[in-house]
Amino acid sequence: MVTSLIEVAVWTGIFRGLQATTLGGFGLDNYLAYAIWGSFVARISVTWNYESRMIEEIESGSINVLLSRPTSFYEYYLFQFFGYKVVTTFISLLVPLTAALWFDLPIFLDRLPLALLLIFYYLILVHTLSFCIATIAFHLNRVHSFTVAKNLSLWLLSGELIPLDLLPDFWRGILLNLPFANAVYIPVGYITGRGDIALLQQGFLTTTIGIIFFGLLARLSWQSGIRVYTGTGA
């Protein structure tokens, strides 16, 4: 909430200083809508809690419980993660929805279901990436710093800081071809009218490629980690 207010203040200040009504083809109301929806979507697509839990389980040896049962560590946390995100998403959705309607900000409500679908699809990639980082705990201690570095990188790559369409074409092209733009820019851009269905389709494609890539990486890192695991805590 606080970051949203800060961003609202920043964009308002920018437009006052610009003495223009549009920036990059979009007016202040669009940037305010982006800031509010961006904060909401960013909170859904970032993971701190579950990644920390997975790391903690491996470091402490609590993972022994899951290893001795016919269940997958990846799937166990994936479904917990999804359950948590579904509940928090639909409760916190009221905030940006209310703000957008109250302040008459640009929003295409009929686009919301597809945007949410992309966000939840992207969460599979988020979890897979978290899983890759967690498996580092088989080899190193205190891997939480990787979580911080990862989330900071995603903050820059996702478009949460600024909409990606403000970047030079070259960098914009690169970032849109990476799956991380689906964390904020693509779904928020679609909801607020910055992008069209083609952008969303690109989002689904890059997310799919990302899931495959990080999925393979996750499989390799898990197999490598489980070979050297010493059964800590047992």
Next chain:
Amino acid sequence: MTKRLEPHIAIETQDLGRSFKTYSKSEGILASLRGFWDRKYEERVALAPTNLRIESGQIIGLVGANGAGKTTFLKLLSGLIHPSSGTAQVLGYSPWERKPEFLSQIALLLGQKNQLWWDLSPMDSFALLTEIYDKDAALSRKRLAMLAEILACGHVLKTQLRRLSLGERMKMEIIGALLHEPKILFLDEPTIGLDIVAQTSIRNFLVEYVKLQGPTVILTSHYMDDIAMLADRLLLISKGQFVYDGTVDSFVAKTEQKQKISFSLAAPLDQDFQINPQIFLKAGEQEFSFSVLGHELPPALAKVAAFPQVHNIRIEEVDFEDVIHSFLEKESRVLSPGHSESP
């Protein structure tokens, strides 16, 4: 790939061994910095290459000092860790491949470690386990009722796990481990930290359960009552090597039995007194207790009886626990420590 075991063999190991390589760091910040380019590693043999066969339905008591390799052995057989050498077949599966079909047939119970969900009631945890093990819900509930009745803990099934006492939690952990009717139980110190009443209750339950269901059990415990009551085969392990494999009775027969003599004097001893070359009674003390081998008993008793005003002479069999500990102590002095340092 699974190998066919003979029908009555549940577990078979061939040269199964495990070493752990640990970073040996000297004290201080300079040593920490040096560790970036010049690390010294220490390799410790936790389990020496081992060949064992365990028949279906056997109850194995695995005894050894801390760090002897008991838990490493259990971790290998339950698939938690990979071996450094050798192979093992448990119910025809290689444990560390961790196939769901294998994991569905075993249970690993680690004493004083929570394996149920801390924030859920045991009923909710058991419902979740029923799903994880893909069991029929109605049959699972029936089995739960049976286990809860034997353990006399039905009244706390709906209470959040974190609110239960240690003894009650342990009973829930046992139910959780047995709910899916495992064919093999790995019990790592199931009664550790429990009071005597809870220990007895769980011990009696396990005796009854193994009679009813007939699983193969490997039980580690520091409480010899657990081993004596349950195990029909005893494995002693010391410094990663199995030093005894046989029945409890033949172990007792094999080891020379000691007798414990206790007595007191009317007045403190005025000077040191030698009972035998190993046993000295200290001057100034009044209460005495020592153990001697069977053939040393008569001369030791004769010397005690010669004291003026001696009373409360008692002769007792030394505990099975003390016999085990003496045997292990003797073996550990013989065995090499299994350490090596490498750069």
